[in-house]
Amino acid sequence: MKKYKKNFDYSYALGTELTLELLLQFPQEVINVYIHSKQNKKEVFNRIKSLCLKHNIEMIYSDKIFNIVSNKENCYIIGVFKKYESKINPKSNHVVLVNPSNMGNLGTIIRTSIGFGINDIAIISPAVDIFDPKTIRASMGALFRLNFQYFDSFEEYLKTVEKRDIFPFMLDGSKQLDKIEVTNKYSLVFGNEATGLSSNYRNYGQSILIKHLDTIDSLNLCNAVSIALYQFTKGRL
């Protein structure tokens, strides 16, 4: 077992709750489960154990891998799993992230998105690795409930999905978020943390502004996405 790298065809769920979520959603992809000698969460551990038995997954009692693979304290169970294919549902509402570069942000966005019932995230490359253990951890395991798909360009994404309203979120968006009426299927589109969306994105649909004072340059990406998801889904959950 080695420290995770992007080109691996497997990755790690680092922690008890993440491993449980992995076993619940994708048991068929789990290679094995490592247990640290300090593991002491009885109830979750019993659920993990019975899922491993049920799906014939090897449990390995060894502390060594934890120092290599994880740099978090309190990580006492690791689920090793094969990376799997995922596709977005072309008919659903989507979040579209253009060139996201921060794994923590991506994970947190996944968690909030799943919480607000948006289960499909399209990612326009280049972008961070959704299977990096840091992303999985920041998602609190919500990754395993997500449909996701990488695209080489926004045009390629548009070709794949059903007709819908496209809402690019921009610092100079022409309509304020709270003035938007949600009538059709939609895609909420957000740019890179540092650079945002390039100005041509306003041609794809109604650009949206989340108004804030000019005491800050912009909102943090995951906060902007959360606010948008809240506003689009409230009263509909």
Added chain:
Amino acid sequence: MKKYKKNFDYSYALGTELTLELLLQFPQEVINVYIHSKQNKKEVFNRIKSLCLKHNIEMIYSDKIFNIVSNKENCYIIGVFKKYESKINPKSNHVVLVNPSNMGNLGTIIRTSIGFGINDIAIISPAVDIFDPKTIRASMGALFRLNFQYFDSFEEYLKTVEKRDIFPFMLDGSKQLDKIEVTNKYSLVFGNEATGLSSNYRNYGQSILIKHLDTIDSLNLCNAVSIALYQFTKGRL
């Protein structure tokens, strides 16, 4: 110069923009400014230089400190400053964070709070260090525009501030966020990342729920605060 520790009476603004913001808001607290040989942002650098001249602040050209103090690439200017006293305005609207434990979260909350015009954050101890360079960095320098104050208990906080509506945000809050009408001064109260607010907080005021599906346990703290701030301030900025 040493790697930052909580008990220091000084801290570091790591980066060009942070140092500029520090010099604009608290020039009297700046001890000196370090410049790395790879520094190449001409325009911001000139603003920093003229502020240092104006306030008689020493600029030191040396690369050594950067390896000790910062573990970020692209950090080519460091502002060293004396930690300063800050007090919340007892008449303003507040965010209250009870036992926040994550520096990145705290910094991001500060950024969003300042962006939505809430300039006062009360922190109930035990809590992370607001002057940790990680917090400052996550705030993108918004810390230097913030009034903040630590309190030993929520009761102590209440004694200090003017009468207002208290809104504790809880997973079992009794009213949904979008049903709240904002009529008086208010304090938005949030618990620790892992444990939330204890149930006695519902006695302090109208508890609020940000509704999400039970596919996730909770929203990330900084996302929950952002959504609350958006909802309370929209149409008022």
